[in-house]
Amino acid sequence: MDYRTKLRDLTLMIASSITIIGTTAIAAGLPQMGDAFRATPDGRFLVRLALTLPALSAGLCAPVMGAIVDRFGRRRLFVAALLLYGTAGCAGFVLPSLYAILASRLVLGVAVSGVATCATALIADYTSKGRIGASMGRQSLFMALGNVVFVFLGGLMALQGWRWPFLIYAVGFLLVPGVVLLMREPEGPSGRAAGGGGERAERAPVGVMTVVYVLLFLNMVIYFMVPVNLPFYLRTFSGSNSAQAGGLLSLVGLVWALSSTQYQRIERRLGHQQILVLAFVLLGAANVLLGLARGTSLVVVALVLMGAGLALSITNLNAWLLALTPPHVKGRVIGTRVFCTFLGQFCSPVLTQPLVSRFGLATAYVVAGSVMAAISLAAALHLAGRRALQPRSV
Template sequence: MAASLTTMANATIAPALPGLERLFAGDPNAALLTRLLVPAPSLSVALIAPLAGIAADRIGRRRLLLFGVILFVLSGCAGLVLPDLPTIFASRLVLGVAVALIMTAQTALIGDYFTGDDRNALTGLQISARNLGGLVFILTAGWVATISPRLPFAIYGLAAAFLPLMWLVIVDPPRLAQASGAKLAGDRGDYHRWLLPLALLVLLQGTTNMIFFIMPTQLSFFLDAQGYDSAIMTGSALGVLMLSGGGCALLYPRIQRAVGYAGIFALGYGAMALGFLMLLFASTTPAIFAAVAAIGAGYALVSPSFVALALNLAPGQKRGLAGGILTASIFIGQFCSPLLSTPVIAGFGYANLFAGTAGLLAIMTVTAALTGGAGWLRRR
């Protein structure tokens, strides 16, 4: 349930963006602000998540999770009544604080509750829950956005139904006691042991999310330019993306055991590259759906690996911090996505954006494949 909220946070209002731009056409910054409403929570998450991680390690995961869900409902639904785009944008920033608390707590809890293959399986289920939850929320948003561009904000209220079960079920594990005389995580030696690899992982995850977030921030405008009913078509296309991702994420543990982490990255980035290449030439609805399905499948394959690898790297006493940094990287990438892609579209068009993105993903695919091949040769 907590995982499903992260997709709801950003992408739920994507089908309503053209309608919101028309509703607030009198605002001179309407074009930019409407595009920033989707990734706006990402800015807050990027700033707050590391601090939330420290808090999770010190005061416990349960409190952060429950408070985060309450704040999520209040700030998410605020767009129903707020009078203008700047105040709606501000409410989206508060929503990001809620998401930072939720995601940091849930990532740390996965590390606390599960180990080994069970942890890998749970990270796959986490991504599947994000996608399948997103499917329901975005399809609903696409439908209600045809009635009013404000109505998708009401969907955030559904999170209130999750609170009673979370209150009953989520518990903090016993505090991890440190062995007497053991070196504290965070000493200089430990920085080299886990923080430096984690930093590289964070950079890769931020780049991955920046690429993927072209979908919810730009797809509606691309479809609008193609002559589609953008609200319905965007909701349907993003629904296909989420359904594809949810299904592939369920297969993640089996695929990861078969090909390893490098193989997972090669397959995932290859699928995303293929999807953007298909989108470049897509001229029919089925072709667009096939393209976004490939992108969703590829993203769902690589995403669980970031969580699993980070939790494997971080010592138990620092899982909250690792989860916070990892969460921040996701949303930094998401926030930067429209800031980089919008000027590219304005200067070179959607075709060049899709072609350049496919090329970058192809390079990432080859790099992952070569890394996996080198590792296999060393083992032989």
């Protein structure tokens, strides 16, 4: 592998890592931001909304981005999305009103959907089918590390003022030269060039792909119960401050990153459905332990299991989906994957808050863990049933 290929792959991995901070990079400065706009009607609520708006617009726009990628190619949209990412992301540093900042956050989500779709499509284009799992493992590693590094950097920058973390999004500008100089449009079938695409599209296993989409959505809904609620949950029994809560959340990212490096080794021994069973067992156990925790020690154990489970589940679901995808609809499939992922992030507080309000966070975590365990059991039973139906060799 020559240095240009290594730089190209590194650019794609860094681009993947910045998609996950669309919602989180400014989190550390939100209390100060709320103080700055306290005179604005519903200012504190709108400030919290600024954190999640990019996930909403990213999810809604992702299928459109996928269709554009298949119809017109990857590079031009990738460059445009990165430029928009830097512009809309940094806008909060100078925009005077909260409403203008909210509008810029919606535009940032549009850019995130373009970057996420193009980066993953190009990673898949440049990777042979037998190496997809390894590439998705590296992408998951960079996304986890990016979340830890950029959120930590945002916290340091917030010490200078709540506007400073918005400048983190300037990294989008830095990636543009790498895309322009190092990347080419992939050769082979695409939505704009392949004849008979509709006929081949019918061969895609739509039923299995739909199940994977639903699992991606549920995975994000349940996982986001942790970053959204953990700081409040810790106060109920440990009196932890925001710095300690942030450190525990970073632990999830670090374990996620380390575990992602082992995905290819696990994939050689287990199939996608078997890895799904293992991943959801880990996530189920993590949530149940979190609900049972009455001290920080058990929380640490739960979050370690959470990081390992996320590494397996996210990497495996992405690799499984790409393995099922015909080349000429790759962009649309990835766009739908991005849609399910970001919609799950945005919907998590909406769907889980009634449970939290009625029964409390501890019970909500136990219920979430039970749901993950039930999915794991269903997948295991389905796998066992398929094996039982296979003819035995004499």
